[in-house]
Amino acid sequence: AEEALRASNTKLETLIQVSPLAILLLDASGNIQMWNLAAEQIFGWAAQEIIGHPNPIVQTGRQDEYASLSAQIMRGKPVASFETVRQRKDGTLIDVGISSASIKDADGNITGRMAIIADITERKRMEQSLLQRTREMATLYETSLEINALSDLFMLLNAIIRRACALLDIPFGALWLMQAEEGMLELVVGHQIPAHWIGTKIRPGEGLAGQVVQTRAPVVINDYQTWNARVEAFNDTPAHRTLAVPLKVHEDVIGVIVLFDRQVGAFSDEEVRLISLFAGQAAIAISNAQFAGQLEERVQQRTDELELVAKELESISYTVSHDLRTPLRAIIGYARMIQDEQAVGITPEGIRMLGLIRENAQVMGKMVDGLLSFMRLNRKTLNVQTINMDLLVRQALNSLGTEQTGRKIKIKIRNMPPCKGDRELLFSVWHSLLSNALKFSRSRKVACIEVGCLDGEKDQPVFYVRDNGVGFDMRYSDKLFKVFHRLHHTQEFEGIGMGLALVQRVILRHGGRIWPEAQEDKGATFFFTLGAR
Numbered sequence: 273a274e275e276a277l278r279a280s281n282t283k284l285e286t287l288i289q290v291s292p293l294a295i296l297l298l299d300a301s302g303n304i305q306m307w308n309l310a311a312e313q314i315f316g317w318a319a320q321e322i323i324g325h326p327n328p329i330v331q332t333g334r335q336d337e338y339a340s341l342s343a344q345i346m347r348g349k350p351v352a353s354f355e356t357v358r359q360r361k362d363g364t365l366i367d368v369g370i371s372s373a374s375i376k377d378a379d380g381n382i383t384g385r386m387a388i389i390a391d392i393t394e395r396k397r398m399e400q401s402l403l404q405r406t407r408e409m410a411t412l413y414e415t416s417l418e419i420n421a422l423s424d425l426f427m428l429l430n431a432i433i434r435r436a437c438a439l440l441d442i443p444f445g446a447l448w449l450m451q452a453e454e455g456m457l458e459l460v461v462g463h464q465i466p467a468h469w470i471g472t473k474i475r476p477g478e479g480l481a482g483q484v485v486q487t488r489a490p491v492v493i494n495d496y497q498t499w500n501a502r503v504e505a506f507n508d509t510p511a512h513r514t515l516a517v518p519l520k521v522h523e524d525v526i527g528v529i530v531l532f533d534r535q536v537g538a539f540s541d542e543e544v545r546l547i548s549l550f551a552g553q554a555a556i557a558i559s560n561a562q563f564a565g566q567l568e569e570r571v572q573q574r575t576d577e578l579e580l581v582a583k584e585l586e587s588i589s590y591t592v593s594h595d596l597r598t599p600l601r602a603i604i605g606y607a608r609m610i611q612d613e614q615a616v617g618i619t620p621e622g623i624r625m626l627g628l629i630r631e632n633a634q635v636m637g638k639m640v641d642g643l644l645s646f647m648r649l650n651r652k653t654l655n656v657q658t659i660n661m662d663l664l665v666r667q668a669l670n671s672l673g674t675e676q677t678g679r680k681i682k683i684k685i686r687n688m689p690p691c692k693g694d695r696e697l698l699f700s701v702w703h704s705l706l707s708n709a710l711k712f713s714r715s716r717k718v719a720c721i722e723v724g725c726l727d728g729e730k731d732q733p734v735f736y737v738r739d740n741g742v743g744f745d746m747r748y749s750d751k752l753f754k755v756f757h758r759l760h761h762t763q764e765f766e767g768i769g770m771g772l773a774l775v776q777r778v779i780l781r782h783g784g785r786i787w788p789e790a791q792e793d794k795g796a797t798f799f800f801t802l803g804a805r
Contacts, residue, residue: 432554713742746790
């Protein structure tokens with residue numbers, strides 16, 4: 273038995289040393305008793321420097337947090353997946369996820385604590401990057417809808433320069449257009465610029481806008497005051513950093529967007545990329561407005577260009593989403609390996625914490641999958657057919673059987689007219705809305721859910737799903753349909769904040785709209801129409 277115990281301990285020690293996660297053992301006084309190889313690699317201190325000394329990874333400003341966590345753990349209350357910041361030996365700060373629990377002796381007395389620490393710096397960066405790209409795409413999509421809905425050239429140009437400034441939160445902007453007959457650039461509209469600037473003309477190669485026409489590429493000047501190629505008419509410009517990007521159709525530059533402000537600093541590559549993508553959309557809209565008389569024979573070319581811009585946006589998000597999968601698979605895989613292969617040498621609490629690591633990684637995986645599903649909706653061709661909505665609702669309810677098991681639920685399905693749409697996508701709409709109704713009425717002794725249809729404007733059917741669940745504050749209803757936005761904490765109700773975003777996208781694809789009515793603790797109703805498809 274002793275030999276088996278020694279063998280088991282040896283295996284456990286080996287596992288701890290080869291673990292990609294930092295594993296620390298601290299005594300009751302807070303001194304380090306064990307410091308594995310991953311801890312050395314993550315934090316920079318060798319084990320011989322650390323053993324017997326206080327934990328050095330807690331930086332100034334986090335001492336109170338550390339003391340509070342330590343006290344909690346030493347009282348027997350474990351910490352799971354706590355995200356914070358810790359310091360390396362060289363003083364750099366990294367994001368970490370900490371799971372920790374107390375260690376007890378044979379008599380049940382707490383003698384210290386063990387901590388498992390993951391370096392999540394890259395994951396945090398990727399999450400922020402993904403969220404930033406998602407917000408950018410949503411903003412670009414809304415912007416594209418606005419500018420492509422305008423046929424009046426003057427209104428279009430003003431909307432473009434206003435939107436360009438808003439994208440980067442820049443106070444001043446100017447839009448130049450090429451006047452083909454004269455071979456000159458003309459400043460046609462601006463945002464918060466002196467009125468006498470409007471109508472200024474320059475040759476390609478002159479000033480900032482002229483250089484963009486000549487190079488066909490963005491130009492960034494981070495100190496405009498000392499730049500020696502300024503146009504005399506703008507010598508009194510109080511600008512410091514300036515950014516100019518071409519408005520290109522195919523390879524022809526038809527104009528230039530110039531953004532500038534008084535802030536000292538530099539435009540980032542991400543800002544240049546974002547405004548360049550916007551300029552691609554804006555250029556197409558301007559060209560369509562300028563050549564409306566020739567639109568019929570050129571519409572296919574413009575459509576192709578819009579698709580190229582959309583594909584580039586999708587490619588960016590697709591790449592970011594898939595780059596998250598590798599670290600997620602590693603986290604899930606190592607946690608599963610430890611649980612399955614070394615369970616004998618780990619405490620039940622340790623196994624539980626490993627399970628939490630896997631669960632959190634799987635949640636992030638679902639977020640990535642949700643984002644990809646959201647993007648795929650843009651590419652899916654609608655298979656429009658006549659649909660029996662009563663039957664579709666009942667099929668959606670049948671698919672949600674597990675969510676109804678063991679509960680008292682009253683479901684009323686009122687008669688609904690048939691409609692035209694994509695059956696697969698509309699099934700997903702009913703499935704998501706009914707799943708939410710079941711989920712958010714879970715706390716009721718008897719859940720009441722009603723599905724039906726009202727007469728809307730011009731006899732357009734208005735479908736709805738009503739529940740007596742927890743409801744929500746309508747002041748925050750605008751967040752419901754945004755990607756990864758939630759009104760309730762995940763500890764109350766599971767989910768990643770993708771369902772309603774997907775529902776809204778499906779409804780929009782059908783030419784309809786969706787809106788909620790709700791009160792806190794009094795339930796919610798979601799209405800939607802399907803347009804005239």
